[in-house]
């Protein structure tokens with residue numbers, strides 16, 4: 746199935762690596778699409794992204 750193949754183009758390991766790099770560098774369109782697809786299908790990585798966003802938000806508040 747095509748959707749299954751697309752969402753598994755990145756492993757969870759790759760997805761979490763991309764998520765943690767998201768503030769340091771710009772992703773290519775392909776990377777963004779792969780990550781979005783993975784996050785749409787994988788609740789564990791989607792949760793990781795939300796936690797990281799929350800942490801960054803909290804940190805940026807703290808720095809002010």
Ligand SMILES: [Zn+2]
Pocket residue numbers: 756757758760783787788789790791
């Ligand atoms: Zn995942």
